[in-house]
Amino acid sequence: xxxxxxxEELDIPVEVERLGVGYRLRVxxxxxxxxxxxxxxxxxxxxxxxxxxxLILYHRDGSEYRITLAGRRAHVRIDDPLSAxxxxxxxxxxxxxxxxxxxxxxxxxxxxxxxxxxxxxxGLLILEAMKMENEISAPRDGRVASVDAEAGATVESGAPxxxxxx
Amino acid sequence: xxxxxxxxxEIAVRVIRACREMGFPTVAVYSEADRAALHAIMAxxxxxxxxxxxxxxxxxxxRLLEAASKTGATAVHPxxxxxxxxxxxxxxxxxxxxxxxxxxxxxxxAMGSKLxxxxxxxxxxVPIVPGLEGAAAxxxxxxxxxxxAGYPIMLKASAGGGGKGMRQVESEKDLPAAFExxxxxxxxxxxxxxIYAEKIVEQPRHIEVQVLGDQHGNLIHLGERECTLQRRHQxxxxxxxxxxxxxxxxxxxxxxxxxxxxxxxxxxxxxxEFLMDADSQFYFLEMNTRLQVEHPVTxxxxxxxxxxxxxxxxxxETLTMTQQEVHPRRHAIECRIYAEAPYRNFAPSPGxxxxxxxxxxxxxxxxNGVYEGYEVPLHYDPMLSKLVASARTREQAIDRMLRxxxxxxxxxxxxxxxxxxALLSDSEFREGKFDTGFIDSFLARTEIGHLSEELSEASIIxxxxxxxxxTQKATIPMESGIEWRKAALLEGIARARR
Numbered sequence: 308x309x310x311x312x313x314x315e316e317l318d319i320p321v322e323v324e325r326l327g328v329g330y331r332l333r334v335x336x337x338x339x340x341x342x343x344x345x346x347x348x349x350x351x352x353x354x355x356x357x358x359x360x361x362l363i364l365y366h367r368d369g370s371e372y373r374i375t376l377a378g379r380r381a382h383v384r385i386d387d388p389l390s391a392x393x394x395x396x397x398x399x400x401x402x403x404x405x406x407x408x409x410x411x412x413x414x415x416x417x418x419x420x421x422x423x424x425x426x427x428x429x430g431l432l433i434l435e436a437m438k439m440e441n442e443i444s445a446p447r448d449g450r451v452a453s454v455d456a457e458a459g460a461t462v463e464s465g466a467p468x469x470x471x472x473x
Numbered sequence: 474x475x476x477x478x479x480x481x482x483e484i485a486v487r488v489i490r491a492c493r494e495m496g497f498p499t500v501a502v503y504s505e506a507d508r509a510a511l512h513a514i515m516a517x518x519x520x521x522x523x524x525x526x527x528x529x530x531x532x533x534x535x536r537l538l539e540a541a542s543k544t545g546a547t548a549v550h551p552x553x554x555x556x557x558x559x560x561x562x563x564x565x566x567x568x569x570x571x572x573x574x575x576x577x578x579x580x581x582x583a584m585g586s587k588l589x590x591x592x593x594x595x596x597x598x599v600p601i602v603p604g605l606e607g608a609a610a611x612x613x614x615x616x617x618x619x620x621x622a623g624y625p626i627m628l629k630a631s632a633g634g635g636g637k638g639m640r641q642v643e644s645e646k647d648l649p650a651a652f653e654x655x656x657x658x659x660x661x662x663x664x665x666x667x668i669y670a671e672k673i674v675e676q677p678r679h680i681e682v683q684v685l686g687d688q689h690g691n692l693i694h695l696g697e698r699e700c701t702l703q704r705r706h707q708x709x710x711x712x713x714x715x716x717x718x719x720x721x722x723x724x725x726x727x728x729x730x731x732x733x734x735x736x737x738x739x740x741x742x743x744x745x746e747f748l749m750d751a752d753s754q755f756y757f758l759e760m761n762t763r764l765q766v767e768h769p770v771t772x773x774x775x776x777x778x779x780x781x782x783x784x785x786x787x788x789x790e791t792l793t794m795t796q797q798e799v800h801p802r803r804h805a806i807e808c809r810i811y812a813e814a815p816y817r818n819f820a821p822s823p824g825x826x827x828x829x830x831x832x833x834x835x836x837x838x839x840x841n842g843v844y845e846g847y848e849v850p851l852h853y854d855p856m857l858s859k860l861v862a863s864a865r866t867r868e869q870a871i872d873r874m875l876r877x878x879x880x881x882x883x884x885x886x887x888x889x890x891x892x893x894x895a896l897l898s899d900s901e902f903r904e905g906k907f908d909t910g911f912i913d914s915f916l917a918r919t920e921i922g923h924l925s926e927e928l929s930e931a932s933i934i935x936x937x938x939x940x941x942x943x944t945q946k947a948t949i950p951m952e953s954g955i956e957w958r959k960a961a962l963l964e965g966i967a968r969a970r971r
Contacts, residue, residue, distance in 0.1 A: 308941055312933045315924075319933060323941040330938055334930065343938040349828045349884055353935050361931050364828065364882045365939060372936035378879045378894040379922045380816075380887075381932035385940035410821055411851060437812070437821035437855045 313384040321385075329354075405455075406443060406469040408462045412436030417458050419469065423451045431469045432456065449473050474572070474788065475500065477541045478512065479562075480552030481531060483842030483858055484764070485512030488550045491780035500544045502537060504530035506850045511842050518544050525852045531555045534562050538569050548572035548787060550780075554854070557763040558634070560585060574787040576741045576762050583737040584760040588631045588669055594757045597736040599729055602748060602756040604671035612652035615670045616645055622672045628652060630659030631667040634759065636706025638662055641673065674756065676908040677748045679703065680715055681761075682730035683771045685779070686740040687786045693796045694727040695775045698767055700746075702896075704819070704912045709889075710896065711767035711807045713774045716867055716905030717753070723801075726755055733760055741786050742768070742779045766809070766859070769840055773805035773863040804870040805863035806897075808878070812855040814887035815921050823851045827885030832877035836863045836870075839881075849886055857888065867905070871897055891922040 310321045312334075322333040329342035340356040353376075354360040364375040374381045415433040419425060430442040431451075449471035456468045476492050477500040478485045485501060489512060492499045501516030506525035513519045520540040523530035530536070532555055541549060549566045551557040557575070560582040566573040575581070584590045588608060591601050603622060608631060609615045619626050619642070628651055630638030638659045642651045652668070660666040678701040686692035699715035700708045718726065730745035737760075744765045746758040768779050777799070782792070813819045829845040841858035843849065849857070860881065862874035878894050896902055899915060924932070 308944060310937055310940060312937055314929060314933055321933065321937045323937050330941070332934055332937060334933060334937070339934060341934055341938070343935060343942075347830075350830070350882070351935065351939075353931055353938075361928075361935075363931070363935050364884055365935065366827070366884045367939065367943075370940070372932075372939060373884075374932040374935050375882065375884070376931060376935075377928060378875075378881075379891055379924055379928060381924055381929060383932050383936035385936050409817070410823065412821075437823060437851055438853065439821055439855075441820060 309388055311386050311388055313386070314381065320388075404449075404452075404471050405467045406431060406446065406471065408434060408443070408456075408464055408466045408468055410434070410436050410441075411464045412441070412462060414456050414458050414460050414462060414468075415440055417454055417456070419451050419454065421451050421453055425449060425451060425471070434462070434468075443468060445469075445471065447471070474548050474784070475544070475546045476548045476550055476574070476784070477502065477537070477544065477546035477571075478516065478550050478552065479531070479537050480550075480555055480557075481507055481510060481512055481842075481853065483840050483856065484552040484554075484766075486515060486842050487840050488552060488780055489515050491778060491784065492550075494778075495781060495784060497784070500540065500546045502531070502540050504852075506852050509847070510850075511844055511847070520544060525850070527555065527853070534565050537562075538565060538571075541566075541569065541571055546571070548574055548784075550574040550783070551763065553761075553763050553766055558585060558761070572787050574741070574783050576739055576743060580737045580739050580743075581762045584762050586631050586667075587629060587633065587759060588667065590759060591757075593736055594733060597732055599732050599736075599757045600755065602671045602674060602758065605669040607669070608667035609652075609669055612649045615642075615652060616648055618670050619645055619648065622670075625673045627671045627673055628655045628668055629671060630655060630663055630665070631669060632663035632665040633659060634761075636703075638668075639706065642670075674748045674750050676751045676910075677701075678715070678717065678750075678908055679708075679746065679758075680718065680726065680749045680755065681744050681746040681765070682727055683765070683768070683779075684730055684734045684739065684743050684745060685777075685782055685786075685792065686734060686743075687792045688740050688789060689791050691792045691795075692731055692734055692739065693792065693794065693799060694730050695771050695777065695799060696723055696801050697726060698744075698765075698770055700767065701907055701909055702902075702912055703909055704916075708767065709809060709912060710893070711770055712867070712870075713770035713805050714801045717749075722753055729755070729757070733757060742783050766856075767807050769838060769859060769861045770805040770807050770863075773838065773861060774801045774803050775799055776802065803863045803865060804867045805861055806867075806870050806874050807859050807861045808874065808893045808897075809859055809889070810857045810881070810893075811889045812849045812857055812886050813889055815889055815892035816887075819889070819892075821851075821855050822887035823849045823855070824886045825849075826883060828882065829884075830880070830882040831858070832860070832880035834877075834880075836873050837861070837877045838863070857883075868903075871903060895919055895921045895923075 312319045312321045332339045342354045344352040361376045366373040372383045412434045415435045417432045418430050425445045429445045452470040452472040475498045478488045489499045499516040501513045501519040502522045503513040522536040556562040560578040563573045563578040625643050628640045683695040699712040702710040733745045744761040747755040749755040812822045814822045825848045831839045838861040843857050864870040
């Protein structure tokens, strides 16, 4: 079966097929024989034909996989080749005209007003979550088109906070 | 004794454990957000004390006392944070006929004001950081001090602590704005807008000394802890002993700490914090009149259960050890595991812990406040657990911690584990060469969680196999579900007939 793996902004063609109790894979140009042994809920041992192995912890969200191994975390997106073409590697990663709350919390202060020119990295507002004040900064240079949240308000994760225009 | 634990999270769990070992029944208190928190389900009894915000629950003296009277508790352990250093709370417990497991309200009060404690320590002959001796009425007062002492200087709230209400000022032109900011923080966080200024100690290390005393005048110190590594004025890694303190220096700084504690008639467990410069000159900073977050490193090195000692002392018993009998026998390191994403500038990462496997094996201790399936609430400090590794030498303790961090598997939320793995692998950290600015410079030059080509490839392979399994899964029920369907069909017919 053919897939496209997206990892650290690279698209890599991958092919997987059953081989005995394990799998034969082609990753890019490389051919690999490995097994992914279940080692408890969410835990797997990735074992290569030469005996080398990694204990991995995984989490799946649709086609997004979060893999934790050797104390590090990797994000891999696995698509079938058709939908990968549709999803489009050419789609820009972040157009980011709307700055959203990356976590639920309370707006402590709004630092900008509509019409303000802001620079990338400049603080837009302060969001308090888990007893910490977090400055939400502008993802790019631009002009504040609207401020969509007010001080004191409680917001959910993903709520629009500030809209920027170029 | 029946002990009410006026706290939550890992420290409440820690106290409950000690009580259980000593055979004392425990009462947990919890907010609406903490109905299923580990401390609440672990205690012998659990009492709801109010809504999620701590100002309406864990900080409500009246509700805590009510919970004590309702359950017949006879003693209160405050943990750290919340009301632990609130002299009025300690007094209210005593007035209600309860034993307060901590120092006297007078000791707490004497150390609660930085200005007051600085004055007292100067009198007692303990070195203090040069600074203003009274509250500054305006930024101009501070400017006069800054002019003679030289910039940078540190502005501090007299009632401050825990990294809140302080700000470094680089030059006089930044002073008016910084003054206003610290004053408003002091007022809103501590209800006291008295602020003063201190000279900056260059390349400082943050060294603190654990003291322990009883109510009969016996007082000992249990060496120092190295707490220099901080981010946003919050400690991230603590060690015991400090890699830069030798036996002679330990004796000197330990003596100074005892002088501090004696000056306020201290008993129970307490911590005297010092700043130490590159020439090993140390200055009194403040005293924490409670159990410290990082107390386990001292426990591992000295083989003493500090919570147990606190409870014994509160009951009027005498210390069972003398200064001559206590020696550092190991090296211990603590990492505070937080629910925050080190890849996203340490943004909080609340949510449900979907998987949790904590490290075990020789020399590893995990003081935790969470469990698998637990929803980490938004309302409180994001600390999940304190991971402690101890061994005969510092080198071995670091290697052991790295091993334990690898074994610590948690999914559903992001944690600071990858940050610690990178930090403990850093050669400058391993050499013990650092000051309070170290973490910032370390973060600037380090890519946390960098994936080697090998690990990247292993991740891609794993994800691809998992995705392949998903596609197989979808078709399996069609083939092997026949028996099950047959059974379900028969069951349906049987039911319809009844």
